[in-house]
Amino acid sequence: MDKFVIRGGNPLVGTVRISGAKNSALPCMAAAILTEEEVTLENIPQVRDIETERKLLVAMGAEVELGTGTADHRTRINFRTLSSPEAKYEIVKTMRASSLVLGPLVARAGMARVAMPGGCAIGGRPIDLHIKGLEKMGATIVQEHGYLEARAEKLKGAHIVFDKITVTGTEDLLMAAVLAEGETLMENCAREPEVCDLSALLIAMGAKIEGAGTSTIHVQGVTSLKGAQYRINPDRIEAGTFLIAGAITAGDLTVSDCNPDHLGAVISKLTEAGALIDVPGPDSVRVRVKGKLQAADISTEEYPGFPTDMQAQYMALATQSEGVSQITENIFENRFMHVQELVRMGANIKVDGRTGTVRGPAPLSAAAVMCSDLRASASLVLAALVADGESILDRVYHMDRGYERIEQKLETVGAQIRRMGNVFG
Ligand code: EPZ
Numbered sequence: 001m002d003k004f005v006i007r008g009g010n011p012l013v014g015t016v017r018i019s020g021a022k023n024s025a026l027p028c029m030a031a032a033i034l035t036e037e038e039v040t041l042e043n044i045p046q047v048r049d050i051e052t053e054r055k056l057l058v059a060m061g062a063e064v065e066l067g068t069g070t071a072d073h074r075t076r077i078n079f080r081t082l083s084s085p086e087a088k089y090e091i092v093k094t095m096r097a098s099s100l101v102l103g104p105l106v107a108r109a110g111m112a113r114v115a116m117p118g119g120c121a122i123g124g125r126p127i128d129l130h131i132k133g134l135e136k137m138g139a140t141i142v143q144e145h146g147y148l149e150a151r152a153e154k155l156k157g158a159h160i161v162f163d164k165i166t167v168t169g170t171e172d173l174l175m176a177a178v179l180a181e182g183e184t185l186m187e188n189c190a191r192e193p194e195v196c197d198l199s200a201l202l203i204a205m206g207a208k209i210e211g212a213g214t215s216t217i218h219v220q221g222v223t224s225l226k227g228a229q230y231r232i233n234p235d236r237i238e239a240g241t242f243l244i245a246g247a248i249t250a251g252d253l254t255v256s257d258c259n260p261d262h263l264g265a266v267i268s269k270l271t272e273a274g275a276l277i278d279v280p281g282p283d284s285v286r287v288r289v290k291g292k293l294q295a296a297d298i299s300t301e302e303y304p305g306f307p308t309d310m311q312a313q314y315m316a317l318a319t320q321s322e323g324v325s326q327i328t329e330n331i332f333e334n335r336f337m338h339v340q341e342l343v344r345m346g347a348n349i350k351v352d353g354r355t356g357t358v359r360g361p362a363p364l365s366a367a368a369v370m371c372s373d374l375r376a377s378a379s380l381v382l383a384a385l386v387a388d389g390e391s392i393l394d395r396v397y398h399m400d401r402g403y404e405r406i407e408q409k410l411e412t413v414g415a416q417i418r419r420m421g422n423v424f425g
Contacts, residue, residue, distance in 0.1 A: 004393040006384035007416035011251035014413040019045035021235040024197035032077035033104035037227030045383035089115035094312040103176035121373035123332040127164040155181030177206040203226035236262040246287040295323030312379035319347040366391040
């Protein structure tokens with residue numbers, strides 16, 4: 001298993017280029033199930049979850065060509081044949097987002113056999129709202145032996161109101177609705193930019209959708225969809241993670257190829273904490289820190305609120321901020337796996353239910369720490385960048401799921417970081 005060795009103390013200075021959004025790429029790749037023609041996606045990040053999605057789609061009968069060179073971020077997907085509308089447990093257990101194939105498979109093939117995702121490090125991750133929506137559209141769904149079997153001659157448009165805001169639930173049912181008979185009205189939808197990416201791709205394929213990015217989405221079903229070319233958004237969570245890296249190391253860091261409009265809550269919070277933020281252009285954000293960072297509370301909310309996927313990274317920053325920061329996690333029930341590792345490095349954090357109380361600044365000392373999930377890993381990298389000495393981060397495969405070549409990107413702006421162990425263990 002790969003490890004990172006990071007020596008803290010270097011301010012990050014320079015420019016980092018942001019890759020495409022993993023959480024746009026995953027639903028957009030699944031959307032290719034909806035047509036027999038070729039779908040070409042640009043700006044796809046070279047991360048482990050995309051490779052997992054490739055395996056999933058190939059197992060169903062697709063031809064999937066992922067870009068390989070460092071400059072080639074194009075993915076071509078062709079579902080001329082859909083030989084097996086199934087997502088096996090071996091793959092689904094490694095990536096919950098596999099449930100995104102449920103809606104498109106039923107829409108395209110009239111049936112789907114998808115392993116229940118089960119939980120993961122951050123929570124139970126149920127998909128009951130995906131199931132409820134598909135049943136409203138006429139699917140019959142049986143759950144047995146750890147699999148969901150969904151069937152529908154032809155999905156029918158329906159009025160769906162989500163009990164809770166769910167990002168992949170919104171995406172899954174949007175992909176079911178575009179080929180359903182008649183109109184679908186979905187309310188209490190997720191408003192994440194990744195939903196807008198998927199909607200834009202589906203419209204390019206011939207779908208009739210209005211309202212993506214708002215709580216209410218209206219779909220007029222069509223009989224078939226064609227192939228399309230589409231470039232996905234930059235990854236707002238990668239961009240936010242690097243902005244915090246620039247702030248925590250008191251550097252002068254610019255993130256380029258990003259979309260500042262998707263970073264509102266993060267930029268506002270960093271500004272409140274005393275970071276100097278400039279937006280020099282339509283695709284870049286610059287962060288500097290002059291003097292001390294100040295404590296500032298966060299409470300994670302659905303978009304456009306402060307993203308749960310940035311909570312762990314912000315907590316690392318809070319350990320270096322003057323004062324007490326209250327960090328409340330409202331979206332997932334177990335997203336404090338990074339806390340104990342940060343405490344082992346010297347952070348002063350107490351967790352009570354859904355709130356972590358961080359007292360800072362606390363000097364961090366380098367340590368051997370364990371990554372537990374994607375964003376917790378990012379939090380430990382940020383802490384190691386300011387810790388005194390050399391930290392060893394184990395199980396960085398969690399990081400490789402969602403950050404493309406992060407050690408190279410950090411090295412180019414001055415971090416002392418290297419990967420140990422075989423490249424993809
Ligand atoms: C997406 O997960 C993202 N993943 C997550 O990013 C992100 O943290 C999350 O949205 C919230 O923003 C992808 O887009 C691939 P949800 P998703 O359904 O869709 C409950 C990362 O780090 N819920 O919006 O699975 C659920 O338990 C990952 O990149 C139900 O109860 O999250 C959670 O408490 C981690 N029933 C809340 O809703 C359902 O049927 C929000 O979950 C679905 C969800």
